[in-house]
Amino acid sequence: METNKFQGRQALKLLFVAGLSLLLLIPVSFLKDTIRSRSHTADEAISEVGSSWGGRQFITGPYIEFSKTVINQKEEQKKYLCVFPESFNADIDLTSSTLKRGIFKVPVYRSNVKAGGAFTFGEEVSNFLTPDTEARLCLSLGDLKGLEDQADILLGGQSLKFSNRVKTDRMSNQNPELVAVIPEGLLNGKDSLEYSLLLNLKGAASFNVAPVGETNVVKMTSDWPDPSFSGAFLPSERNVDDNGFSAVWKVNALNRDYPQVCETSNVHSLTGSSLSGVGLIDSVSQYRLSERACKYALLIILITMLAIFLMEIWTGKKVNYLQYILTGADLVIFYTLLFSFSEHIGFGWAFLIAAAMTIVLMVLYMKSVLGSWKDSLALGGLATLLYAYIFVLLKMGDFAFLAGSIGLFILLAIVMFFSQKAFAKAGQE
Secondary structure, three states: OHHHHHHHHHHHHHHHHHHHHHHOHHHHHHHHHHHHHHHHHHHHHHHHHHHHHOOOEEEEEEEEEEEEEEEEOOEEEEEEEEEOOOEEEEEEEEEEEEEEEOOEEEEEEEEEEEEEEEEEOOHHHHHHOOOOOEEEEEEEEOOHHHEOOOOEEEEOOEEEOOEEOOOOHHHOOOOOEEEEEOOOOOOOOOOEEEEEEEEEEEEEOEEEEOOOOOEEEEEEEEOOOOOEEEEOOOOOEEEEEOOEEEEEEEEEHHHOOOOOEEOOOOHHHHHHHHOEEEEOOOOOOHHHHHHHHHHOHHHHHHHHHHHHHHHHHHHOOOOOHHHHHHHHHHHHHHHHHHHHHHHHHOHHHHHHHHHHHHHHHHHHHHHHHHOOHHHHHHHHHHHHHHHHHHHHHHHHHHHHHHHHHHHHHHHHHHHHHHHHHHHHHHHHO
């Protein structure tokens, strides 16, 4: 009869532990909403800094835009023909720094862009040209606020002067453009024209380039040590170390989904999907890491609670329901400490400090509950292993799922072994 009562009490307490673990996920879910909100606020800080310094930059071009007026059913219509260069070679140097907006640090940069190549003009261009055809050399940028100096452009050995294109209805979906009128006679009888471009551009967070040439070689160097390469194409060569990075993109026209000559007045909508470059914000930021850490909350809470439950059976010392609740609250506080510290000192140090504070408090509290340093330190050691395991998972990236599955299997085996030992010992007593 006593055995049945003991088993009934322990079954009831085990159900309580499981239910409490699930209930403790409610405040964790509220914290996840806060993390998303703060991440959105950080993005707004980048936008605010970009509005005065220069935002996320990209370069599309240069390209030549031909336009003419035609009569169609007694109505005048504007026709456009855009010609991309046969070759596009660029050397880009990014010098990074950091600006603060509140508690948020926004990575910004100054870029020096040197580009060159050649245009070739085939039959499509010859058929389009008429005496009243206008020709412009165009360059599309992410944010004109970041342009520090007048861009220097040479076409066929002749210097051209850029101006900001005034937006019209047809350009309502386009990004800012620099345009230079190509003088009459420069294109006459020419099958090809070489060009060179030099500009200094400020920006924030990212820098991308559209591979507009039939062949493209883009070399980029920077002192930023933690790049995030992104876009339609990844670099074919890269080198990253503590002093910065260097990368080379090699792309040809067969890799993209638009031709070298096209009839369009909205080039960016055509080339936007081919932008490639680098982000100066770590793709696994503290906000994403904090949110991912919250996804492992049930594992930490449930394993820790189960360990206390087994320790109670093993030692025969009572742990009441309130003590379980307070210990669970300590485990939840870990996530608020982690997130709040990570915004100021980085995720790694924040995880270490939050875990240390949580474990020390739990060890001291369980010492008063169990009356034994040995038992409370054993629980502290288990919690230390759990947090170390979670931290490794968060940093592993692509192998996190594999490591997590193996780790869960090992944890299950350990729990099965010790639970059997604990119940056997309790039965003997």
